Amino acid sequence: MSERLTKSAARNIFYGGTAFFVILFIALSIHTHFYIVNTSTDESTLTESVARGKHVWERNACINCHSLLGEGAYFAPELGNVWVRYGGRDHPEGARMGLKAWMRAQPTRVPGRRQMPQFNLSEQELDDLIDFFEWTSRINTQGWPPNTAG
Amino acid sequence: MKYATQKLAYPYFIAALSLFLVQVLAGVLAGSIYAIPNFLSESLPFHIIRMIHTNALLVWLLLGYFGAAYFLIPEESERDIHSPRVAWLQLFIFVFAALSAVVSYLSGIHEGREFLEQPLWIKVLLVIAFLLFLYNVSMTVLKGRKTVVTTILLLGMWGAALLFLFAFYNPSNLALDKMYWWYVVHVWVEGVWELIMASMLAFLLIKMTGVDREVIEKWLYVVVGLALFSGLLGTGHHYYWIGTPGYWQWIGSLFSVLEVMPFFAMVLWCFHMVYRSGRNHPNKAAMLWSLGCPVMAFFGAGIWGLLHSFSPVNFYSHGTQITAAHGHMAFYGAYVMLNLAFFTYALPQLRNVQPYNQILNMWSFWVMTAAMAFMTFTLTFAGVLQTHLQRVVGMGFMEIQQQLGLFYWMRLLAGAVFLVGALVYLYAALGPASKQVSPSATLQPAIK
Numbered sequence: 352m353s354e355r356l357t358k359s360a361a362r363n364i365f366y367g368g369t370a371f372f373v374i375l376f377i378a379l380s381i382h383t384h385f386y387i388v389n390t391s392t393d394e395s396t397l398t399e400s401v402a403r404g405k406h407v408w409e410r411n412a413c414i415n416c417h418s419l420l421g422e423g424a425y426f427a428p429e430l431g432n433v434w435v436r437y438g439g440r441d442h443p444e445g446a447r448m449g450l451k452a453w454m455r456a457q458p459t460r461v462p463g464r465r466q467m468p469q470f471n472l473s474e475q476e477l478d479d480l481i482d483f484f485e486w487t488s489r490i491n492t493q494g495w496p497p498n499t500a501g
Numbered sequence: 502m503k504y505a506t507q508k509l510a511y512p513y514f515i516a517a518l519s520l521f522l523v524q525v526l527a528g529v530l531a532g533s534i535y536a537i538p539n540f541l542s543e544s545l546p547f548h549i550i551r552m553i554h555t556n557a558l559l560v561w562l563l564l565g566y567f568g569a570a571y572f573l574i575p576e577e578s579e580r581d582i583h584s585p586r587v588a589w590l591q592l593f594i595f596v597f598a599a600l601s602a603v604v605s606y607l608s609g610i611h612e613g614r615e616f617l618e619q620p621l622w623i624k625v626l627l628v629i630a631f632l633l634f635l636y637n638v639s640m641t642v643l644k645g646r647k648t649v650v651t652t653i654l655l656l657g658m659w660g661a662a663l664l665f666l667f668a669f670y671n672p673s674n675l676a677l678d679k680m681y682w683w684y685v686v687h688v689w690v691e692g693v694w695e696l697i698m699a700s701m702l703a704f705l706l707i708k709m710t711g712v713d714r715e716v717i718e719k720w721l722y723v724v725v726g727l728a729l730f731s732g733l734l735g736t737g738h739h740y741y742w743i744g745t746p747g748y749w750q751w752i753g754s755l756f757s758v759l760e761v762m763p764f765f766a767m768v769l770w771c772f773h774m775v776y777r778s779g780r781n782h783p784n785k786a787a788m789l790w791s792l793g794c795p796v797m798a799f800f801g802a803g804i805w806g807l808l809h810s811f812s813p814v815n816f817y818s819h820g821t822q823i824t825a826a827h828g829h830m831a832f833y834g835a836y837v838m839l840n841l842a843f844f845t846y847a848l849p850q851l852r853n854v855q856p857y858n859q860i861l862n863m864w865s866f867w868v869m870t871a872a873m874a875f876m877t878f879t880l881t882f883a884g885v886l887q888t889h890l891q892r893v894v895g896m897g898f899m900e901i902q903q904q905l906g907l908f909y910w911m912r913l914l915a916g917a918v919f920l921v922g923a924l925v926y927l928y929a930a931l932g933p934a935s936k937q938v939s940p941s942a943t944l945q946p947a948i949k
Contacts, residue, residue: 358715361722362649369729376733379752380680383745387676391744394674402673409613409671415548420743421820422679423615424551426535428898429820458542465534465902466542483675490676493750495742495816498895 391491404483407476429501434488436499451477502850504575506582511851513568520561525923527554532916535909552606560599565840572847573704578645591633598626617668631662649718650700657696676744687736695728705791710778720770731759738810750812757810764803767795786862790842797834817892823884830877854934861929868922876915883908
């Protein structure tokens, strides 16, 4: 650090620059907030059951094994697109039945394979959770993930 | 140690180190399940262990910062801590909240956003403890000598507390939820925590190198400036694929490159100051940790972060083991080593003994650092393979994981070695301080 930069200059740059970037970040955040509400997600179909399904997701800490839109633990498959992977876009009833059957069949107890616990979800909870997955699969994620493997 | 209330740091450090052990043990268990998938699957499932692993980490790091603040603020402000009773109350509430969280997770009661799983009442307790802390240290600093070290430390602590309030906002819209969740997670570790880190390093440098405070504090402004200028908009690298606008791909990519700079500046700063001092501080172990911390932070947070934060790269690597690799070395290098450096510096004074068990302490440095580096490499290789098979070839997740078994065994090995290193550190830091071995072994008879 040369003598050209004095301590008070360094201090002024720090406070001034921080104020600038905080304001810029807040401005972009506000724009992003409205972009999410109006453009990238479908608020009109964010029903009671989708909201309840999100709570089912949270109450069982699914995020600590699975990932959702790429965030979470990386121990179990991505579920942001699980609805698409199960063919829900073309055959919603089949996908719903398939997902319910899968969750009810846990744990598989197959040796050498990661196990998902049995969470004993009610019919209502299963439906809500699947509604949440269906809604999530319609978020505009800029084309991510690259393929249905998630 | 000049002020009696600096002793308050001692119980904080002991609590922090106990939870450090809990964290590492949970990590080894989680690593075992990766290698042996049926292990504990019905008695203690993976998701519970992972919550304990990550939450214990965050809580013990915070306890370390609190303790460090109680240790360094009296020396900086040249007066005792405002209220020792408030400090004890804060510690009691914080530890009670942490233990309650562990018990709560073990009985399956938790909220469900990653890292913010604490039940609401525990979150409230954490906020209360944080407020007690802020009151206590702010009063001390306001009444005493003002230094840049305490100003930046308080700025970081106040920022961390304010940002934690976003943990109470959980909208039903998942994309909104994720956007504000990162306000806590990213702006903590790549923003305000860097302020805490830089100010703790500045204190250690002032004490151990004896370089003029003016010089060190000028650098401190530069480092924290770089951290916030790059880190705030660097949040953009989390806003690529969660329903946020496309312009974040440009902002996130650009500022992710800049986010390497504060860590690089910290490396230059620490080495330059030590080089310039030419003085041999007797606590060589503390010096080793203080130099190792910015180096490993530069690699773990800086380089391993940059590795996958360009949006075209992240499109393929997002949410794979590459993220896990980065997370491990970044947290270890930046914040674990920071705390271990500070404990190594302060504990001999708090226990009123000469720097002791230095050789063992330095062994633990190399064992833990090497183990963490090896773990990061194995996870990086696993992640690259996973990225190719899953994102390029399109193979199914579970099928790919079967292929990665060898890497997970090597990761478990690294984790076990890390546990040994952690135990050695605990013994060196808190164990009996009977024998004093000089690391340089060049004791010369005093010449009158």
